[in-house]
Amino acid sequence: MRIKSLLSAEALLAVISLFLIVCLVSPALAGDIQNKLVAESALEQVMKRGVLKVGMSTFVPWAMNDKNGQLIGFEIDVAKRLAGDLGVKVEFIPTKWAGIIPALLTGKFDVIIGGMTIQPTRNQKVNFSIPYDYTGQAIVAHKQLAAGFKTMEDFNRPDVTIAARLGSSSVAAVKQFMPKAKLTLFDDESQAYQEVINGKAHAMVGSAPTPAFQALKYPETLFIPIEETFTKEPIGFAVRKGDFDTLNYFNNWITVVAAEGWLKERKHYWFETKDWESTIQ
Amino acid sequence: MKGAILRKKPRLTLLDAVIMLVVTAILGYIGYRITVGLHYKWNWSAIPRYLFRIDENGNWKANLLMQGLFTTIRLSIWATLLATIIGTIAGFFRISKSLFKRLLGRTFVELIRNTPPLVLIFIFYFFVSGQIMPILGVDDFARNASESTQSMMTFLFAPPRFLSAFISATVTVAIFEAAYITEIIRAGIQSIEKGQFDACHALGLSWKQKMQYVILPQTIQRILPPLAGQFISTIKDSAIVSVISIPELCFQGMELMAATYLTFECWITITVLYLILTLSLSLAVERLEIFMRRSTA
Numbered sequence: 261m262r263i264k265s266l267l268s269a270e271a272l273l274a275v276i277s278l279f280l281i282v283c284l285v286s287p288a289l290a291g292d293i294q295n296k297l298v299a300e301s302a303l304e305q306v307m308k309r310g311v312l313k314v315g316m317s318t319f320v321p322w323a324m325n326d327k328n329g330q331l332i333g334f335e336i337d338v339a340k341r342l343a344g345d346l347g348v349k350v351e352f353i354p355t356k357w358a359g360i361i362p363a364l365l366t367g368k369f370d371v372i373i374g375g376m377t378i379q380p381t382r383n384q385k386v387n388f389s390i391p392y393d394y395t396g397q398a399i400v401a402h403k404q405l406a407a408g409f410k411t412m413e414d415f416n417r418p419d420v421t422i423a424a425r426l427g428s429s430s431v432a433a434v435k436q437f438m439p440k441a442k443l444t445l446f447d448d449e450s451q452a453y454q455e456v457i458n459g460k461a462h463a464m465v466g467s468a469p470t471p472a473f474q475a476l477k478y479p480e481t482l483f484i485p486i487e488e489t490f491t492k493e494p495i496g497f498a499v500r501k502g503d504f505d506t507l508n509y510f511n512n513w514i515t516v517v518a519a520e521g522w523l524k525e526r527k528h529y530w531f532e533t534k535d536w537e538s539t540i541q
Numbered sequence: 542m543k544g545a546i547l548r549k550k551p552r553l554t555l556l557d558a559v560i561m562l563v564v565t566a567i568l569g570y571i572g573y574r575i576t577v578g579l580h581y582k583w584n585w586s587a588i589p590r591y592l593f594r595i596d597e598n599g600n601w602k603a604n605l606l607m608q609g610l611f612t613t614i615r616l617s618i619w620a621t622l623l624a625t626i627i628g629t630i631a632g633f634f635r636i637s638k639s640l641f642k643r644l645l646g647r648t649f650v651e652l653i654r655n656t657p658p659l660v661l662i663f664i665f666y667f668f669v670s671g672q673i674m675p676i677l678g679v680d681d682f683a684r685n686a687s688e689s690t691q692s693m694m695t696f697l698f699a700p701p702r703f704l705s706a707f708i709s710a711t712v713t714v715a716i717f718e719a720a721y722i723t724e725i726i727r728a729g730i731q732s733i734e735k736g737q738f739d740a741c742h743a744l745g746l747s748w749k750q751k752m753q754y755v756i757l758p759q760t761i762q763r764i765l766p767p768l769a770g771q772f773i774s775t776i777k778d779s780a781i782v783s784v785i786s787i788p789e790l791c792f793q794g795m796e797l798m799a800a801t802y803l804t805f806e807c808w809i810t811i812t813v814l815y816l817i818l819t820l821s822l823s824l825a826v827e828r829l830e831i832f833m834r835r836s837t838a
């Protein structure tokens with residue numbers, strides 16, 4: 261009996277001392293970790309460097325080069341405003357779409373502002389901000405090859421070839437809506453369109469509004485079989501995982517500029533007018 | 542005799558005329574097919590602006606494609622220089638008396654030569670450069686350098702924001718080309734007749750004297766044609782680094798295509814620019830070969 265009580269007293273003492281140690285040490289530890297997290301966040305690095313490095317890829321009319329070799333587009337406006345509000349300079353790193361996530365993860369830039377749709381599979385590798393824009397997939401088809409095609413089902417056949425951009429959300433849309441169709445993938449959207457214009461693919465699936473623009477440009481070969489977009493996909497900034505300071509800033513920045521109506525105004529300019537076209541060709 | 546052949550005026554024979562006619566017809570047919578068969582709308586007028594542009598002050602400035610060409614040239618020059626150095630060292634290792642050096646040289650050549658360059662590029666860019674460049678502090682150095690240092694860096698290598706990517710690209714291309722140069726140099730030295738080595742030995746020349754005065758002058762003349770081929774290859778292979786988004790000619794062309802949808806115009810322009818670069822190098826090497834043949838004859 262005595263031994264037992266002695267043991268329990270000792271055990272109690274040990275527990276209390278352990279608790280005290282934890283109480284004394286943990287605030288300091290937690291503080292350290294917090295400081296370290298803040299210092300390592302992309303936001304802090306950007307402020308220290310004075311430069312926001314933005315990963316993007318050419319995607320009309322999100323981001324493209326104009327005649328003077330300057331980048332223009334919806335994403336470019338967004339990234340420039342973001343950097344301006346942070347009080348830093350902006351630097352664009354044009355990157356191949358297929359390799360843009362590995363480049364973010366290996367620290368080639370701070371954030372992807374490149375019309376990246378928020379997808380659960382992508383979200384496993386990166387963190388997304390709240391959406392600042394929505395896009396949808398549209399389809400443009402070859403007049404002779406896809407003559408008479410009017411619905412998604414017409415394209416959902418094994419003898420139909422669909423072109424799309426590698427690694428884009430168009431690929432997921434094609435697999436979902438036309439799983440039977442044959443899919444050919446290209447590094448750039450322009451090559452995918454060319455494939456349809458050349459008559460090697462029946463149709464091309466891409467983010468609106470470019471399919472419609474292409475149909476206008478090549479009225480004798482291309483047509484729009486389905487008028488409206490068949491998906492609605494949110495677009496967000498992508499940052500490295502675990503960086504909640506940066507994410508919080510981006511989320512609130514998006515909320516603020518959306519409330520101002522600025523995002524809507526910019527979107528109207530790039531997606532609903534073609535005033536910018538003379539600066540390209 | 543050789544000079545006489547070189548200077549002989551070319552005469553147009555009937556066969557030449559027929560061949561030229563056939564080639565023109567084929568090119569014309571391809572152009573016709575693209576325009577009519579594919580309904581392709583040519584728009585060549587958009588291209589010159591992307592080569593050179595006039596800025597606000599009325600000065601001529603290199604635009605996207607020419608910037609890309611300059612990056613390709615810079616990348617090729619540095620990669621060639623580095624590859625020649627690595628290749629020469631590894632080439633001497635391959636014929637060394639020491640087993641360790643021979644093994645080292647052999648491992649290098651076989652490892653690099655039997656891996657697709659694309660795979661090497663990805664490994665270097667995402668793993669090696671991702672780990673090594675931050676440790677070396679290349680990025681911070683480039684960003685914090687003074688204005689004049691930065692502009693010099695831009696002229697010699699790349700703008701500060703692309704510097705670390707440019708260096709990893711150059712190193713990868715250099716290592717890849719070095720494996721081939723190693724073999725060219727090894728084969729070149731080994732092709733020198735055994736009597737030459739024996740003579741050096743009999744004369745009591747040191748290893749350095751033997752190489753400097755006897756072996757290397759003969760080797761260089763022999764390896765110049767394959768070496769030139771390798772240098773031209775370097776320019777062409779540099780297009781591979783477009784996959785890691787180095788703004789060289791091929792990447793810039795593809796970016797332009799993505800923006801303007803002028804697929805054929807862009808590819809044709811890129812092809813012509815590469816040809817200008819490689820053909821002029823070919824001609825220069827041919828001149829050098831003739832010069833060397835004369836000076837040793």
